[in-house]
Amino acid sequence: MKVKKAVIPAAGFGTRFLPATKVVPKELLPIVDKPTIQYIMEEVASAGIEEVILITGREKGSIEDHFDTSTELENHLRKKKREDLLKIVQEISGMVTLVSVRQKEPLGLGHAILCARKIVGKDPFAVLLGDDLIDAKIPCIGQMMEVYQNMEGALLAIQKVPRQETHLYGIIKGKKVMDRVYSVEEMVEKPEKGKAPSNLAIIGRYILPPRIFDILERVKPDKRGEIQLTDGLRALNREVPIYGYEFIGDRYDAGDKLGYLQANLSFGLKHPEIGSKLKKYLMTLFPYP
Numbered sequence: 001m002k003v004k005k006a007v008i009p010a011a012g013f014g015t016r017f018l019p020a021t022k023v024v025p026k027e028l029l030p031i032v033d034k035p036t037i038q039y040i041m042e043e044v045a046s047a048g049i050e051e052v053i054l055i056t057g058r059e060k061g062s063i064e065d066h067f068d069t070s071t072e073l074e075n076h077l078r079k080k081k082r083e084d085l086l087k088i089v090q091e092i093s094g095m096v097t098l099v100s101v102r103q104k105e106p107l108g109l110g111h112a113i114l115c116a117r118k119i120v121g122k123d124p125f126a127v128l129l130g131d132d133l134i135d136a137k138i139p140c141i142g143q144m145m146e147v148y149q150n151m152e153g154a155l156l157a158i159q160k161v162p163r164q165e166t167h168l169y170g171i172i173k174g175k176k177v178m179d180r181v182y183s184v185e186e187m188v189e190k191p192e193k194g195k196a197p198s199n200l201a202i203i204g205r206y207i208l209p210p211r212i213f214d215i216l217e218r219v220k221p222d223k224r225g226e227i228q229l230t231d232g233l234r235a236l237n238r239e240v241p242i243y244g245y246e247f248i249g250d251r252y253d254a255g256d257k258l259g260y261l262q263a264n265l266s267f268g269l270k271h272p273e274i275g276s277k278l279k280k281y282l283m284t285l286f287p288y289p
């Protein structure tokens with residue numbers, strides 16, 4: 001079934017990035033010259049998804065503003081004859097149809113997704129986390145939509161991570177059923193060191209059936225009072241198959257300081273305007289082989 005709508009949860013507090021995120025949402029911090037969430041919006045648009053439901057929270061109005069038209073700025077650029085910049089600014093507001101829903105309190109990823117229920121309706125939908133950046137020739141969510149065409153149930157993006165990092169992720173136990181596709185038997189959220197069932201980590205891209213909403217309604221909050229998506233997925237897996245898809249691309253956790261800097265370096269080195277200058281600069285930092 002064709003996926004037409006995407007939910008982008010962006011209502012978290014971004015505590016790993018304080019104090020930068022006290023007022024500025026982490027999703028708006030730039031990777032070179034574009035906010036993280038714009039890369040994600042571009043991924044959605046180039047996969048042919050028509051409507052995005054943005055889940056926002058406190059101090060997140062600026063995310064909506066970023067994707068809205070800015071008449072004042074456009075007039076200014078017109079007056080200054082900066083047609084090049086005008087085009088860039090106008091393209092952002094025309095990218096996709098955006099609807100935003102406010103999550104009044106950040107009660108977890110599961111709760112954030114539940115906030116989109118009324119707008120999503122009755123078809124399978126995509127979820128892309130607002131701080132998870134994936135650099136890929138074919139957009140990650142597009143790769144997943146292709147695989148999902150012949151499936152029912154849910155599809156999760158997965159990636160092999162170093163064994164010593166499995167405690168930072170949701171980890172699946174699965175059986176390989178096709179090239180890059182695993183049938184998920186078990187999911188463990190942030191397993192204790194040495195107790196992970198594999199090194200296949202769940203990454204911030206999902207295609208979910210609408211049944212997940214009924215399930216999330218019933219999921220009990222965890223110790224921190226949050227409704228976890230993984231708990232919902234575990235219950236969903238008792239009713240429908242869940243698959244993991246090992247996507248092709250490089251992933252950066254832009255909500256984490258190190259991941260954010262890595263993304264900036266990687267995108268910076270490929271940037272037509274600054275790439276070669278950045279490379280030269282980096283080489284001066286490490287002059288000896």
Ligand code: UTP
Pocket residue numbers: 009010011012013014015016017055103105106107108109111112129130131255
């Ligand atoms: P994270 O756990 O990375 O976001 O959630 P966070 O809570 O903002 O981060 P830290 O740990 O405090 O630094 C993954 C995604 O889910 C969204 C976040 O905005 C992020 O894009 N999210 C999380 C919500 O929309 N609502 C929530 O209640 C929690």
